Amino acid sequence: MSVRPDDHARIVARLRASGSVFAEDEAELLITEARTPEELEAMVERRVSGLPLEVIVGWAEFAGLRIVVESGVFVPRRRTEVVVREAVALAEPGSVVLDLCCGTGAVGAAIHAAVGGVELYASDIEPAAVRCARRNIEPLGGQVFEGDLFEPLPASLRGRVDLLVVNAPYVPTDAIALMPPEAREHEPHVTLDGGADGVDVQRRVAAGAAEWLAQGGHLLIETSREQASRTAQAFRDGGLTAEVRRAEDVDGTVVIGTAA
């Protein structure tokens, strides 16, 4: 829809006053997405109250795709594109890809878009994430399971996974309080909390990965620059090799390993 210049300026001012750094861009997006003045007003109100922009408009841009985002589901971040890039470099048509801790399923969907004909599976413990991931993954012919890490997966996947791609929670518990309100108030703690040193869930993934990987298959886990050595140690403790890769343009870090 279009708005009068003074309404446009008023929206930008409200967004800026609420702490938005990109108020102009956000106003443009909300104005484009709203179908009526009432809807626009409601969207601005929700944004001013701190809801992530992606949840309000219902999608996030990730690796050149529009990924469906629903309330209560982790919003895919640009830095996670490092996992996609490294996975795509290792993938072949027909590769079996498992997106564990999938959230919206953005990582799996982006690999599918870049590599023809991958066999795609995803899982998450949160019902809201599973519902959302089904909207992104099932149209691609993929399947989404609900439960704790590997527990809900069909036994037939054991030993067949070529690419196990994981962005598990990795924020140290005490650091959650320091995150922007948008994340700490609107993304469930289960999507963020990696335990005392941030590596608890990653350790469990690395410990269980070898059983699910195909011969020569790879585990890729996103981490932070600060935690990369601990994530790599978790790989070695799980009987895997570990190599840390960085993508400076998106400020992303990933550890990659194969069964040693």
Ligand SMILES: C[S@@+](CC[C@H](N)C(=O)[O-])C[C@H]1O[C@@H](n2cnc3c(N)ncnc32)[C@H](O)[C@@H]1O
């Ligand atoms: C940081 S978010 C990442 C989501 C998605 N991979 C992405 O990059 O956008 C972590 C996800 O892990 C899920 N999760 C946390 N603990 C889990 C567990 N024990 N088993 C399965 N999923 C889990 C959360 O629900 C959340 O969706």
